[in-house]
Amino acid sequence: MTARPDPVLPHPTTTWFHVHLVSDSTGETLSTLLKSTSAQFETARPLEHVAALVRSNAQLDKVLTRIEQAPGLVMYTIVDRQLRRRLEVKCAELQVPAIPVLDPLLNAFTDYLDLKQTTETGAQHRLDADYFRRIAAMDYTLAHDDGQSTWDLDNADVVLVGVSRTSKTPTCMYLAHRGVKAANIPLVPTSDPPPELFTLRKPLIVGLTASPLRLSQIRKTRLNNLTAEESADAYYEEDRVRDEITKAKRMFAKQGWPIIDVTRRSVEETAAKVLTLLSARRGGDVTQG
Structure with missing residues (x-):
């Protein structure tokens, strides 16, 4: 009889932390980046909160409430400037990091191509x-x-x-x-x-x-x-x-x-x-x- 392998258990000193993924699209980009990044920290495990298709103030209100209830890292991809600003201000009040994960890439592309960025929500899904x-x-x-x-x-x-x-x-x-x-x-x-x-x-x-x-x-x-x-x-x-x-x-x-x-x-x-x-x-x- 073949022995079943032992399940992979968290490290005894594992640090669990909240991460809020806030996107005006599907959130797949954020989820992939979170997995890739958190894999580099052996004793850390994210508690993932996904908020996808956030495109209105009412939807963002619910997200801000969840962030307030479970403070942690906030990773976001939101095109609308007013929604972005509200999210950033709230995160500053709660003293939690708000990371616009695509901004460094978009800025680099803008400088290199000398072109203006599109403001179309979910443009990447073309x-x-x-x-x-x-x-x-x-x-x-x-x-x-x-x-x-x-x-x-x-x-x-x-x-x-x-x-x-x-x-x-x-x-x-x-x-x-x-x-x-x-x-x-x-x-x-x-x-x-x-x-x-x-x-x-x-x-x-x-x-x-x-x-x-x-x-x-x-x-x-x-x-x-x-x-x-x-x-x-x-x-x-x-x-x-x-x-x-x-x-x-x-x-x-x-x-x-x-x-x-x-x-x-x-x-x-x-x-x-x-x-x-x-x-x-x-x-x-x-x-x-």
Whole structure:
């Protein structure tokens, strides 16, 4: 029977202290900073009081009452000058530190960029929205890698099609980091592409190709990816590779799909070309960050 590890207990001389996190947004920034800072003090443990979305005098009144009842450090991110001033005055009366945690960074940015700060509450969450868009794109891309979930392909922004080792997966992953939902379909000599591929209307479909010689060399170093039915020679033999690429190009041309030769392109360059094609398809609307 495996012994369970002992729970981590506070140090016997632990100092507990109140910390009030006051924000006109979600308070996540303050919480992260508090955890990072308090971790540097082994015998200190914060009692965290979170006051998020504080944007009115009535809301601030409740916060000031809690601070008065449990004095301690006050960390805040508030844009409204009048609310900030009220908080600072009250903290001075109670003789507790009030720390505007973003001010040093904002002041440094202001001096360096020679630009005025925005006074928009929660402006940083435009970045959060972009972050969640990228996460959604990544989830979609992982679920639609290598021909998976073909029933859902019409929700993709981009579908990459190509024979084995034409950089489909890494290109899709790069696109996902840019917020693009990217799926990829492998062209396998022993089976036909999924019929769903030829009925798509929403996604941009791009064919990827490469030099037969270069592709043969790449495949020769990737023998661990062969299926049980394939022999090593059949997988990287140059004539077979050339035949695969020729058939793929004919299909791309028949369907009217744009073609990208990845032979001398890095993944970043291939993705950049895909983004250019996507922008043109959307009429110049490039939303990717």
